[in-house]
Amino acid sequence: MKIVLTGGGTGGHFYPVIAVAEEINKMVDDQKIAHVEMYYFSDAPYDKEALFENRIHFVQIPAGKLRIYFSLKNVTDLFKTAYGCLVGLWEMFKVYPDVVFAKGGYASFPALMAARILQIPVIIHESDSAPGRVTAWAGKFAKYVALSYTESAEFFPKNSVAHVGQPVRPELEHPITDGAHEFLHLESGVPAIFIMGGSSGAQIINDAVIGALPELLQHYQVIHQTGKANFTEISGRAALVLENNDYKNRYQPYAFLNPLAMRMAAGVSSIIITRAGSSLFEIGSWGIPAIVIPITETNNDHQRKNAYNYARAGAGIVIEEKNLTPHIIVNEVDRIVKDLNLHNRMSKAAKDFYQPEAAKKIAHKVIEIGLGHLKK
Numbered sequence: 536m537k538i539v540l541t542g543g544g545t546g547g548h549f550y551p552v553i554a555v556a557e558e559i560n561k562m563v564d565d566q567k568i569a570h571v572e573m574y575y576f577s578d579a580p581y582d583k584e585a586l587f588e589n590r591i592h593f594v595q596i597p598a599g600k601l602r603i604y605f606s607l608k609n610v611t612d613l614f615k616t617a618y619g620c621l622v623g624l625w626e627m628f629k630v631y632p633d634v635v636f637a638k639g640g641y642a643s644f645p646a647l648m649a650a651r652i653l654q655i656p657v658i659i660h661e662s663d664s665a666p667g668r669v670t671a672w673a674g675k676f677a678k679y680v681a682l683s684y685t686e687s688a689e690f691f692p693k694n695s696v697a698h699v700g701q702p703v704r705p706e707l708e709h710p711i712t713d714g715a716h717e718f719l720h721l722e723s724g725v726p727a728i729f730i731m732g733g734s735s736g737a738q739i740i741n742d743a744v745i746g747a748l749p750e751l752l753q754h755y756q757v758i759h760q761t762g763k764a765n766f767t768e769i770s771g772r773a774a775l776v777l778e779n780n781d782y783k784n785r786y787q788p789y790a791f792l793n794p795l796a797m798r799m800a801a802g803v804s805s806i807i808i809t810r811a812g813s814s815l816f817e818i819g820s821w822g823i824p825a826i827v828i829p830i831t832e833t834n835n836d837h838q839r840k841n842a843y844n845y846a847r848a849g850a851g852i853v854i855e856e857k858n859l860t861p862h863i864i865v866n867e868v869d870r871i872v873k874d875l876n877l878h879n880r881m882s883k884a885a886k887d888f889y890q891p892e893a894a895k896k897i898a899h900k901v902i903e904i905g906l907g908h909l910k911k
Contacts (some may be wrong), residue, residue, distance in 0.1 A: 536571050537630055537843045539655075540591065540644035542638025543577035544600070547662065547813035551894075552638045554580070554702035555660075556589045558898035574630055576623065576646040594630070596623045600641040619645035627653055634658060634905035636897070637677075639670040647673045656904045660897060662701055662813050664840035666690050676756045678904055681897050683816065684844055700890025701816035702897060706794040711803035714798035718799050719758060720787055726872055727756040729823075732813050737762070739805070739856055740808065740828055741769045745776055746861030752782035753870065759788045759801045766790035807871045808864070811842035815851075819889030823852035824871050824881035828859060849884030 542548040548594060556573060571590045573740060578598040580586055586593055597619035599612025623645030635650040637643045637659045647669065650657050657789045660681040661670045674680050674691040682688060683701040716723050728751065732740050741761055751757060761769040770788045777783035792800060801807075801821040811829040818825050829838035829843055842853045852871070854863060871878055 536568065536907035536909050537632040537636075538571065538573045538901060538905055539576055539627065539630060539632040539635045539646060539650070540573060540638075541576040541635065541643040542640050543579065543581055543642035544640040545812075548638045548642070549581040550585075550638040550704055551660065551662065551702040551813060553585045553634070554704045554894040555636060555897050555901065556591055558702075558704065558816075558894045560589060561775065561897055562902055566902075568906075569574065574632065575658070576626065577642040578619070579642075588765060594626050596626060596642075596645045598642040598645055616644065620648050623649040624652060627655070632905075633908040634901055636901050637670070637673060638662075639673075641668050641669065643673075643858070644669050651676055656900055656908050658897070658904060659688050660699075660702070663687065663837035664844050665837040667837070673878040675703075679900050681893070681900070683893075684841070686840065686844060695815075699896045701813055702824075702894035703816055703820055703889075703891075704794065704894075707817050708891070709798065710821050710823075711795070711798045712802040714792070715799035715802045719794070720784075721756050721758070721803060722785065723898075725756050725785065726754070727758055727800075727803045728868060729800045729807045730757065730759045731807060731818075732760060732762050732808045737810055737828070737830075738765060739859065740810075741765055741830075743859050743861055743864055744808070745769065745772050747864045748773060748776055748786055750758060750861070751868065752777070752780065752785045752863050754873075755805075756785040758804065759786065760792050760800075761788050761790060763790045792827075798801060805878070806868055811838040811845065815841060815845050816889055816893075819850060819885045820891065822882045822886040824878055824885065825849045826864070826867055826871075828852050828856060829853065831856045845888065848888045850881055850888050875886060 540552050542552050574594050575591045576596045580593045581872050597615050599615035627649035635655055635657045637647050657677045658679045659670050662683045664684040664686045666687055671690055680691045680696045681699045685698045688696045710755050734791045806824050807818050808826045811827050827842040829842040845851045846853045
């Protein structure tokens, strides 16, 4: 049996694919299914090590991004996408898989187009409360549509949808406390704030955090994942702001945290500041209250919808970008961390929001549909 996985562009699209691939490998080994090969079709491998560890062959397919704002790149990317569709069709024909699992994102479009032309069964997963353009289109012909949020079901045919939650890699679950303070260079006995800006960082969050640091560090420690592109600038600005601050060692910026470091950060943190993407489900698995700052300009306003769904569940509070100031960050952190009853309620709500079997359910469906196609 051959399985094509596709998606990409961001960690939010890539790592859920890896979570599903890990479960597929477990099921293949447990059920002794012979001769299973997996391929990852995308414009870039994103994480070569994760692909290698899960025995996934990478096949490069060019893809262009259609932005929701005016850009000359939209014109050139149309040609890139057209070329990518031709390459994708040829590569899909050569592999001729039994099933395609797509996570969405612009990088999955050429592979999905090829699958439709070749009539290969498709399974998709939609992470957001409102679907992206690619998954909304693919949902019209997909055999199975897995959803993170029940609210997105209205955009897809009723007979193909299932609310399963968001696939999260097992190595990201279960916070680690032992040795975490030493590993992250933190003091014991001082509450910590973990700031996640997404896999690429978030400039507007970084700016507000820098302004809030002098006041925050009087009572808290800050673990700040800035994003690789922003690390040098943000760490340099923080050093200037905190030059004469007695608590400057309580601020620990990181360009990127691997799964082990993420679990340690979760293990010592009392609250998390985050965007409203796939990270909400990782935070839910940790059971930590969150301050959620959605991106304002997103397709179908999906980040705002995600954020308010999470807040309605009781697991977080929302601060809109237009209202984001250092003063508001400090006030909201204080309000949640210092109110033990509120903190405990939000922690429980986060755990309830998370659905731990998502990757397993999708993997089961991938194998079921793939084996069914193989027998035809």
